[in-house]
Amino acid sequence: MSTSRVDDNTAGEKLQKVLARAGVGSRREMERWIDEGRVQVNGDRAKLGCRVTPRDQIQVDGKQLKTEEVEGSRRVLLYNKPEGEVCTRSDPEGRRTVFHSLPRLKGERWICIGRLDINTAGLLLFTTDGELANRLMHPSFSVEREYAVRVMGEVTPEMTKQMFEGVELDDGPARFTDIVDSGGEGINHWFHVVLMEGRNREVRRLWESQGVTVSRLKRVRYGNVFIPSEVKAGQWCELEQKEVDSLAKSVDLPSRKVKKLSADRHQQQRAKRKNAAVSRTRKR
Template sequence: MTHSTPPTEKLQKVLARAGLGSRREMEGVIAEGRIKVNGKVASLGDRIEMRDQVTLDDRPVGLRSVDDVPRRVIMYNKPEGELCTRKDPEGRRTVFDRLPRLKGERWIVIGRLDINTSGLLLFTTDGELANRLMHPSTEVEREYAVRVMGQVEKQHITAMTDGVMLDDGPARFTDVQEFGGEGINTWFHVVIMEGRNREVRRLWESQELTVSRLKRVRYGNIFLDKRVKLGEWVELNQDEVDDLSAMAGLPKRAVPALTPNEQKQWKRDRNKRQPVQGIRKAGSRSRR
């Protein structure tokens, strides 16, 4: 009689699925020596079984199978001046400060925006969904409304769509459309397939042009909802989550309904949000 070997998975993947953060964040936690597996300090590259005993800072971690992870997604309209980090040593506001609280889960940001960029951010409780949507191989379109200072010529657009060499490799826009305005206050909509640091700004800077306002308006097939005011969030419905799941190559999963206590908590969290100073509205494109 033969016995099959229990399946193993990468440690950071299992930790992300446990709701502790993204895979990248978990890689950092492992590198810091804060994770133990069966009493021994874990290392990057370790693989584990679901029956292993895992601790973070000597506190037990509840491991979960893929099917046990709830797949919630919320859309957040990020204001300028907020950081895409959980905590800031300088005490500056982060995008996580305004989100509804979860019990036994953790919001994971799908992609990031720099401190001076506003607009669409997606958060999920499903680490695998977040990882796949952020991975370059998935090739998810990100669309931005951009206000550019300087005289934009046809050759600038051609160069940025053909591709330019940045410090960290080649980059290009897959689409650039002028969207109104005059002189140094001209708005464009651009589409990019990656989420590298400040990539949109750096592409314009390669043409000696300056971005004075930058707002993400679309991630994949999810558009920034006009009903979501600056600094507010809304939970995506089943169809929208199914679309994201399909884009990530994951099977559909029912979005769990909020319990009555969760509904009350989310309502309190929404009402406690602090007002945000408004900014002039960027042009919006119709859904394609």
């Protein structure tokens, strides 16, 4: 096929979307890679905004994408993050990252959907579909995030009313779309709150604006996905086809085949993680 398709802005699909769907990385990251010259189409350096079809040959860092990667399947994994882990692939301070506990993939990689700070626990979603990740995080889709919050200090109806109506923070106005008193007394008073965005430490900062301190914070829901009681801290599970389709539909994406780890590979990875944990314990 003629390489002129690289500059054709009418045919095919945007290159960064194809790369994201193939699990190479997030759409924003792929835009940066294209700009850096790391992506070629039909042997020529790709440009931002170019479109491709399944017939085009795409190379990333000299490695050609396979047809099944370009057409794309979809994986979504739910992880119950414990406190003390960071949401980066590697940490210069040597702290444990959320990626250490995830199953290894061949030819793909996990993309984290949103982040939780080091002192926040609970539900994290990962996917191999960069476009799904991008939409689930984008403010325009208003995906709900629900948290269980333990606060220290007296909470009055006036305070919850103010957080519901909106508070001006350093980076702009913020509000909870729902606040439910879940009971408890003194330093063990819990609330469930819902946000429609994922700004840095937003839940904590909203409560701090009312003069109270968050002592425990756990995300329990992202969109229509709740954290299952059987998935304990530090454990993960893969979502089923029906669950993934529902998640994709919520951000206007079509259904795609869900690819999961085989039972044998799953068992092998569990054994590796168990052996690694035993080894770390012995070194201590």
